[in-house]
Amino acid sequence: MSHVNLNRIISIMTCEFKILESKNIHLVVPLVEKLNDYKVSAEVLESRFIEMTKQNYECAVICDNNKIIGVSGLWYCTRHYSGKSVEPDHVYIDESYRGKGIGKAFFNWIYSYVKDKGCETIELNTYVSNPSSHKFYYNEGFRILGFHFLKNV
Secondary structure, rough: OOHHHHHHHHHHEEEEEEEOOOHHHHHHHHHHHHHOOOOHHHHHHHHHHHHHHOOOEEEEEEOOOOEEEEEEEEEEEEEEOEEEEEEEEEEEOOOOHHHOOHHHHHHHHHHHHHHHOOOEEEEOOEEEEEEEEHHHHHHHOOOOOOOOOOOOO
């Protein structure tokens, strides 16, 4: 008989996955600040998020009793090599909620949501300094195709 962790099941059941209304985008800034290795101020982050909501972007969140405990941006485009695609971006789950299957459940929700929107593929970037995310994405069936480069202009 397998052992079922009841706390894990309850934690996932109390969480809600949804698209955040653009007018509430400022609510994700505190979570994204924790992910933010390059230390952009909260004011700049909020300004950028407001601008992002005017582009091909949606923000998916995880809520536990109306408290946002996780976030993933969703960027949409069509690529010549992969068709209609979505890029999860700035994925972050509050540390106290990790290891409970919520990330896997969130990504399953994202897969279903973007497939219903006609997406054929999902691509993403993750920081080199975040090996736990690498393991998660490998386990989700992602494979590395290249390197992400950045240059300030």
